[in-house]
Amino acid sequence: MVDGKQKHLEEMKRNSFDAIVLSSSGEMDLQGRLSRHLREAPIPGDEILGNLGLFLTSKNLSRLLFFSEIYQKIINMHGVVMEFGVRWGQTLSFLLALRGIFEPFNRHRKIIGFDTFEGFKGVSDKDGGKCRCGEGSYAVPGDYEQFLDAVLGLQEGLNPMAHIKRYELVKGDAAHTVTDYLKSHPETIIALAIFDFDIYTPTKAALEAVKPHLCKGSLLVFDELCDDIFPGETIALNEVFGLNNLKIQRLPITARLSYVVME
Numbered sequence: 001m002v003d004g005k006q007k008h009l010e011e012m013k014r015n016s017f018d019a020i021v022l023s024s025s026g027e028m029d030l031q032g033r034l035s036r037h038l039r040e041a042p043i044p045g046d047e048i049l050g051n052l053g054l055f056l057t058s059k060n061l062s063r064l065l066f067f068s069e070i071y072q073k074i075i076n077m078h079g080v081v082m083e084f085g086v087r088w089g090q091t092l093s094f095l096l097a098l099r100g101i102f103e104p105f106n107r108h109r110k111i112i113g114f115d116t117f118e119g120f121k122g123v124s125d126k127d128g129g130k131c132r133c134g135e136g137s138y139a140v141p142g143d144y145e146q147f148l149d150a151v152l153g154l155q156e157g158l159n160p161m162a163h164i165k166r167y168e169l170v171k172g173d174a175a176h177t178v179t180d181y182l183k184s185h186p187e188t189i190i191a192l193a194i195f196d197f198d199i200y201t202p203t204k205a206a207l208e209a210v211k212p213h214l215c216k217g218s219l220l221v222f223d224e225l226c227d228d229i230f231p232g233e234t235i236a237l238n239e240v241f242g243l244n245n246l247k248i249q250r251l252p253i254t255a256r257l258s259y260v261v262m263e
């Protein structure tokens with residue numbers, strides 16, 4: 001990335017109070033140096049994509065491995081995948097790649113991402129004070145949705161059935177967009193719903209909206225359950241489904257992600 005643009009992004013991150021960073025200063029230094037090597041890699045353009053693993057750290061890889069295992073759990077289930085909270089879109093893009101690997105001809109497996117693309121909207125008292133986040137945290141640059149759409153289009157284009165668009169980005173406040181989407185797509189069955197808004201209000205709205213579209217075996221994935229920095233996600237889940245009614249599971253490869261299989 002061009003240096004000036006990179007600096008602008010880093011400045012924007014600082015100003016919009018991105019969440020508290022738990023890495024030690026030593027880790028941050030190493031991560032910064034690895035990122036610089038990625039930006040300055042002397043690898044020819046036509047070999048970059050084939051060598052992205054060079055920069056995957058164990059932490060980042062563990063997240064991808066988690067989603068690979070989760071995806072394999074829904075292969076025999078009918079229904080779409082929804083991600084609530086997309087930001088730069090890495091998880092969404094990875095899900096498209098997993099569909100290309102495990103079920104390239106499943107025309108019904110649409111992958112739909114919801115985000116304001118303008119950062120947090122609806123921060124409330126239930127989110128506590130620890131995360132140091134506010135309205136607009138995690139915002140992406142104004143034209144990012146178009147960039148992501150182009151990347152996802154290319155990603156889909158590299159897999160079979162590319163002539164049928166099977167992903168969608170839904171922009172706006174999830175307090176309204178999820179209900180609106182499901183009203184205009186009443187046929188929707190949800191096989192996998194990934195909750196990563198971090199905060200209470202949109203998480204609760206999305207949970208309430210998706211509830212009638214889940215069936216036995218549907219998977220719900222959460223990024224912030226039992227997390228004191230983002231308490232709102234657990235509060236929302238408790239209010240909509242009741243924690244006592246759920247078996248909240250995890251995989252040993254990653255600490256923060258958890259999942260529930262609907263019974």
Ligand SMILES: C[S@@+](CC[C@H](N)C(=O)[O-])C[C@H]1O[C@@H](n2cnc3c(N)ncnc32)[C@H](O)[C@@H]1O
Pocket residue numbers: 083084085086087088089090091092114115116117118119120121122137138139172173174175196197198199202
């Ligand atoms: C932690 S990021 C998501 C990261 C993403 N899941 C990933 O794997 O890279 C949280 C996202 O939730 C979005 N968000 C927060 N409040 C929202 C709301 N009310 N409606 C829609 N999106 C919202 C933010 O814009 C932000 O992009």
